[in-house]
Amino acid sequence: xxxxxxxxxxxxxxxxxxxxxxxxxxxxxxxxxxxxxxxxxxxxxxxxxxxxxxxxxxxxxxxxxxxxxxxxxxxx
Amino acid sequence: xxxxxxxxxxxxxxxxxxxxxxxxxxxxxxxxxxxxxxxxxxxxxxxxxxxxxxxxxxxxxxxxxxxxxxxxxxxxxxxxxxxxxxxxxxxxxxxxxxxxxxxxxxxxxxxxxxxxxxxxxxxxxxxxxxxxxxxxxxxxxxxxxxxxxxxxxxxxxxxxxxxxxxxxxxxxxxxxxxxxxxxxxxxx
Ligand SMILES: [Zn+2]
Numbered sequence: 001x002x003x004x005x006x007x008x009x010x011x012x013x014x015x016x017x018x019x020x021x022x023x024x025x026x027x028x029x030x031x032x033x034x035x036x037x038x039x040x041x042x043x044x045x046x047x048x049x050x051x052x053x054x055x056x057x058x059x060x061x062x063x064x065x066x067x068x069x070x071x072x073x074x075x076x
Numbered sequence: 077x078x079x080x081x082x083x084x085x086x087x088x089x090x091x092x093x094x095x096x097x098x099x100x101x102x103x104x105x106x107x108x109x110x111x112x113x114x115x116x117x118x119x120x121x122x123x124x125x126x127x128x129x130x131x132x133x134x135x136x137x138x139x140x141x142x143x144x145x146x147x148x149x150x151x152x153x154x155x156x157x158x159x160x161x162x163x164x165x166x167x168x169x170x171x172x173x174x175x176x177x178x179x180x181x182x183x184x185x186x187x188x189x190x191x192x193x194x195x196x197x198x199x200x201x202x203x204x205x206x207x208x209x210x211x212x213x214x215x216x217x218x219x220x221x222x223x224x225x226x227x228x229x230x231x232x233x234x235x236x237x238x239x240x241x242x243x244x245x246x247x248x249x250x251x252x253x254x255x256x257x258x259x260x261x262x263x264x
């Protein structure tokens with residue numbers, strides 16, 4: 001039996017822990033202490049989540065045709 | 077309540093962007109915006125004025141997006157199987173990150189990277205490259221902020237499968253962003 005989770009284990013466990021909101025186990029915390037890559041991975045999960053949660057700004061607009069179509073559908 | 081004739085101009089673009097960022101399909105996004113405004117028009121008596129009109133309409137749109145994704149998930153279940161083979165090469169035999177797969181440093185302040193509009197655009201482009209089920213799981217969980225149980229229900233998958241979908245989404249998105257966003261400019 002492995003004493004500590006390896007990086008492959010850690011990647012799926014960190015993803016799962018993000019969703020379940022559970023605390024990390026001692027083994028997982030020890031791995032993070034020793035492994036800069038998995039620490040980076042964990043930051044990346046946060047960045048992905050934060051960026052996704054932000055409301056989209058700018059970007060494409062609803063076409064004039066679609067707006068006209070919707071106005072007709074609203075009977076206006 | 078404002079004049080419904082003004083809604084497409086007043087709210088159309090924002091609702092459209094909201095839908096497009098989640099559906100990645102301009103046509104479907106357009107249709108859902110239209111359905112949303114028609115639904116809002118028909119149920120305008122129920123608008124309480126406690127929230128802004130835009131907030132109220134976004135709530136209607138959200139539900140339509142969930143319905144749309146649920147329908148899509150059902151269809152996708154019959155279609156392509158996603159076997160997760162794309163995670164190959166990230167880890168060595170001993171379970172450590174490989175040199176090419178190892179996470180890059182995205183900077184010490186996650187919030188800072190996430191704030192950039194360009195990063196958001198890069199994320200959207202990477203989301204487009206995911207298979208539908210994987211993308212939908214990420215959209216519902218991280219963009220809509222649904223809890224894992226609600227996500228699994230919306231997609232009609234068991235919770236352990238949802239965890240796999242979310243894992244694949246995150247692994248592929250981070251990889252895609254490292255190539256498109258964090259990769260150093262190639263020397264010319
Ligand atoms: Zn590690």
